[in-house]
Amino acid sequence: MAREDDRIDNRIACLRTDRLPATLVSDAGYHCEVWRSSGSVRRAGERQPVDRIIKIPRTATPAREVAVLNRDHQRLRAALGDIVPPTVFVRTHIDGEASVIAMAPNIRRWFDVANPGNEAELAPMIARDPRLRDALAHFIGSAERWYREDDRVLDLYGIDNLVLDRNHHLHYIDSFGVFFHADLLEILPDPDPGLATRIRTSRLRLEYLNHLLERAHDKI
Incomplete structure (x- = not known):
């Protein structure tokens, strides 16, 4: 069940989770928690809306597994095109351990x-x-x-x-x-x-x- 106006529980090196408004979309997944973060950013002097999904794995993910995630995503995109939303896998540290987060556009x-x-x-x-x-x-x-x-x-x-x-x-x-x-x-x-x-x-x-x-x- 979603939790509105929340914060991501984990410390993620590449994100200021203490300042990032987020809603827990799902914690029922086998591999990860799914959060939604929406708002706006200033680009070229203009405010632009941002609505994205942030997926946080349940266990630490070493670099070799991140490479597999990227490869499988590219395989999906090559075969299925726009059926698969573009996803960025970011190697980072989560709660002090080397891992990864996945970020993608929010699909309504x-x-x-x-x-x-x-x-x-x-x-x-x-x-x-x-x-x-x-x-x-x-x-x-x-x-x-x-x-x-x-x-x-x-x-x-x-x-x-x-x-x-x-x-x-x-x-x-x-x-x-x-x-x-x-x-x-x-x-x-x-x-x-x-x-x-x-x-x-x-x-x-x-x-x-x-x-x-x-x-x-x-x-x-």
């Missing part, structure tokens, strides 16, 4: 697309909007290709990772650990049961998205 979410509870409202909406149908089909096709070719499972475990805004634009807004590696379930002698659950849930939600798209086509 309207519907969680991977939530089956929204199917009755989303299916006719997708049916009426060919641009949205194409975007969803492209997203599904890319996720299936990553799984088929690389054993990479796109993270849909977080049910609000794939969202729709009020302009009917599709957004994939996850930043940390966006891929699960399915082959680890066979390689590791004692794989994490939680990983198996996250992979299974992500695959089931991708199947649901296929179903949602098919239902939308039936309504055309």
Whole structure:
């Protein structure tokens, strides 16, 4: 649940968190807390609005893992384009430990697309909007290709990772650990049961998205 007019709890070397108004958007994520900071900055003598998301990982993130985060984000952006908001990963110190924060534009979410509870409202909406149908089909096709070719499972475990805004634009807004590696379930002698659950849930939600798209086509 969001906490209004709050401050980020952590000490972050690259941010004056003691002076930065912020709202806790979510602390339920597996990898990170999500904060929203909005206001204005002065640029070229003019006040310009700023509305951004700041993601703070739950554990320290060494430099080599930051490189992986950047690489995976670039992979997403290359395949999905504007479906993935541009995200900056900033190496910094959090509470004295080397880590990273992720900053991205705030997406004003309207519907969680991977939530089956929204199917009755989303299916006719997708049916009426060919641009949205194409975007969803492209997203599904890319996720299936990553799984088929690389054993990479796109993270849909977080049910609000794939969202729709009020302009009917599709957004994939996850930043940390966006891929699960399915082959680890066979390689590791004692794989994490939680990983198996996250992979299974992500695959089931991708199947649901296929179903949602098919239902939308039936309504055309």
